[in-house]
Amino acid sequence: xxxxxxxxxxxxxxxxxxxxxAEIRRAAATGIYDIRGxxxxxxLPHFDDLLFLGASMSRYxxxxxxxxxxxxxxxxxxxxxxxxxxxxxxxxxxxxxxALSGPAKEALGRGATLSGTSTTTGDGGxxxxxxxxxxxxxxxxxxxxxxxxxxxxxxxxxIEIVVGQxxxxxGGGMLLGQKISDRVAEMRTLPKGIDxxxxxxxxxxTGPDDLEIKILELREITDWEKPIYIKIGGSRxxxxxxxxxxxxxxxxxxxxxxxxxxxxxxVFIENVGLPxxxxxxxxxxxxxxxxxxxxxxxxxxGGIRNGADVAKALALGADAVSIGTxxxxxxxxxxxxxxxxxxxxxxxxxxxxxxxxxxxxxGITTQDPExxxxxxxxxxxxxxxxxxxxxxxxxxxxxxxCGHNHLHNxxxxxxxxxxxxxxxxxxxxxxxxxxxxxxxxx
Amino acid sequence: xxxxxxxxxxxxxxxxxxxxLAAGANDTEFEVVNPRGxxxxxxxxxxxxxxxxRGSVGYYCAGMNSAATVTVxxxxxxxxxxxxxxxxxxxxxxxxxxxxxxxxxxxxxxKGNAASRxxxxxxxIDIVVHGNIGHMSAFMGQSGNLVVLGDAGEALGDSLxxxxxxxxxxxxxxxxxxxxxxxxxxxxxxxxxxxxRAGVTGVEPSEFRRYGSARKLYSFDIDNADAx
Numbered sequence: 167x168x169x170x171x172x173x174x175x176x177x178x179x180x181x182x183x184x185x186x187x188a189e190i191r192r193a194a195a196t197g198i199y200d201i202r203g204x205x206x207x208x209x210l211p212h213f214d215d216l217l218f219l220g221a222s223m224s225r226y227x228x229x230x231x232x233x234x235x236x237x238x239x240x241x242x243x244x245x246x247x248x249x250x251x252x253x254x255x256x257x258x259x260x261x262x263x264x265a266l267s268g269p270a271k272e273a274l275g276r277g278a279t280l281s282g283t284s285t286t287t288g289d290g291g292x293x294x295x296x297x298x299x300x301x302x303x304x305x306x307x308x309x310x311x312x313x314x315x316x317x318x319x320x321x322x323x324x325i326e327i328v329v330g331q332x333x334x335x336x337g338g339g340m341l342l343g344q345k346i347s348d349r350v351a352e353m354r355t356l357p358k359g360i361d362x363x364x365x366x367x368x369x370x371x372t373g374p375d376d377l378e379i380k381i382l383e384l385r386e387i388t389d390w391e392k393p394i395y396i397k398i399g400g401s402r403x404x405x406x407x408x409x410x411x412x413x414x415x416x417x418x419x420x421x422x423x424x425x426x427x428x429x430x431x432x433v434f435i436e437n438v439g440l441p442x443x444x445x446x447x448x449x450x451x452x453x454x455x456x457x458x459x460x461x462x463x464x465x466x467x468g469g470i471r472n473g474a475d476v477a478k479a480l481a482l483g484a485d486a487v488s489i490g491t492x493x494x495x496x497x498x499x500x501x502x503x504x505x506x507x508x509x510x511x512x513x514x515x516x517x518x519x520x521x522x523x524x525x526x527x528x529g530i531t532t533q534d535p536e537x538x539x540x541x542x543x544x545x546x547x548x549x550x551x552x553x554x555x556x557x558x559x560x561x562x563x564x565x566x567x568c569g570h571n572h573l574h575n576x577x578x579x580x581x582x583x584x585x586x587x588x589x590x591x592x593x594x595x596x597x598x599x600x601x602x603x604x605x606x607x608x
Numbered sequence: 609x610x611x612x613x614x615x616x617x618x619x620x621x622x623x624x625x626x627x628x629l630a631a632g633a634n635d636t637e638f639e640v641v642n643p644r645g646x647x648x649x650x651x652x653x654x655x656x657x658x659x660x661x662r663g664s665v666g667y668y669c670a671g672m673n674s675a676a677t678v679t680v681x682x683x684x685x686x687x688x689x690x691x692x693x694x695x696x697x698x699x700x701x702x703x704x705x706x707x708x709x710x711x712x713x714x715x716x717x718x719k720g721n722a723a724s725r726x727x728x729x730x731x732x733i734d735i736v737v738h739g740n741i742g743h744m745s746a747f748m749g750q751s752g753n754l755v756v757l758g759d760a761g762e763a764l765g766d767s768l769x770x771x772x773x774x775x776x777x778x779x780x781x782x783x784x785x786x787x788x789x790x791x792x793x794x795x796x797x798x799x800x801x802x803x804x805r806a807g808v809t810g811v812e813p814s815e816f817r818r819y820g821s822a823r824k825l826y827s828f829d830i831d832n833a834d835a836x
Contacts, residue, residue: 314691314710315693315712316672354750355732356750357769357770357826360826361826369709369725370690370705379666380667383667386619386648387671
């Protein structure tokens, strides 16, 4: 009888997995860190880890198709003479002309306008196309100040001072040479084709005390008309929100690490910042302690995908949410119809993130005129509006089921968490228990 | 000439008056007294008026100025003439940090000294400083001209793009990718014009040295990592 040793199957390391090994080899071959677009790809505690309880013996639901559930929100009620009146609590986040093509920016404006909400400029200034197609346009005030001018400040509907971004809190912008076309270069006062690095800090203020004076200046220039937002990357949301209020913000935008970027180092995207879920309750707590909840509005962004995410963010205390990645997908980003071209770029639909290279088959994250022409801004705007409508209906469906006649009446009490981590971050009980880790005893 | 006494009149009234000017309005000269270090004085002007400020101002005086001539008969706090688009801003005394930051046009004249980060991220503005400037001046300067009759502090022109820097005195150190460049005839002509516009007399363009970008950091290259 012959004895055979049982074979030992090949076993790959959970630590040195295929992605880690490939990155080590790529770094060794090129000597430069990996740059990409988008947000974190890690599995993080997120809105999927929360559930709504719905109505029951002690809660009275609203009739789904008959009883009204309001979705409107007003942003900028603290100091601005002309607050923004939005029909839905979902706004379009800042994305630059430069990172995106002209038709893509136009489509975002069209979709937002059809939906009664706002869209936002980005690091690179305001184009006439996006102003023309956006009924409500938020003008970002960034460290680079590319294209910044008082005329555009005055024709904006709100001003968003960008302190940080969820994908890269503490990092500046990056637009590589492939996307610095003649027009982008002119708008940014830069030589064509260079690898452009935007500053990570504002050039003329350093902290909340002089930011307060900066806000005074912007209000004086715009005759106190415009709401002023302060956008912070998810980092220290409790303190940052409190300091933003102190500095005079009308609106605080908190962007978690699932939020995307046009381009930055992968190591930055994956290792710096807080998950969106961990940002909301500390920010709300800061507002409540200052007596400013609902007076200074809170906008949350980073990984919002559907109406359930919207409802959950609002239930945790946000006044509105903002979407970037999801809006691009609605326009046509990463669509499987371009699979052959994604394959030619060494990737696949759903995973394409080399937005900085400007070769986007969908014609969205590019400055190549032939690629950009693939996107019909009217049809793409319509798709975005459809998507926003579905998100809103989904959020209303949940709110009615919980017995609320306005999305803002959703409460943390409507929620439970599926995991201990989500329960701790969202500060709602673990499902089936009354336990909120860090808040209550077992 | 309308006069605004900022010890009596809210800042809002001054700036609103400056913004609300109709084309061809009779009032083209304004005077501000008792500024007492107020912030955001005469910001966002967008008409060819003259504003004389009798005293020292705080942050962001003449911010985003377009077309107006604003004269500070005193010293200016941080960010004077920040993001100026056009027109002229004159500071008779000294200026604090970030003078002319991100300015896109016009002329800023500082008759005293300017502190650190003078001309930071400048995008087309011309700045003439009669005295010295502090460290990290013209950081990431993209376009425009910075002229310094005195000395410059550390790390002048760090990460410079295409702004031109002219310094008559010493430079404590140059920042990353900033180098001394040849002063050609066209630069002497440019400098002579800037000195004249800034009211500088008795100084020759040939007394200055020119600094600009080496353009070695314009594209990412791992071999330049030590420079960052």
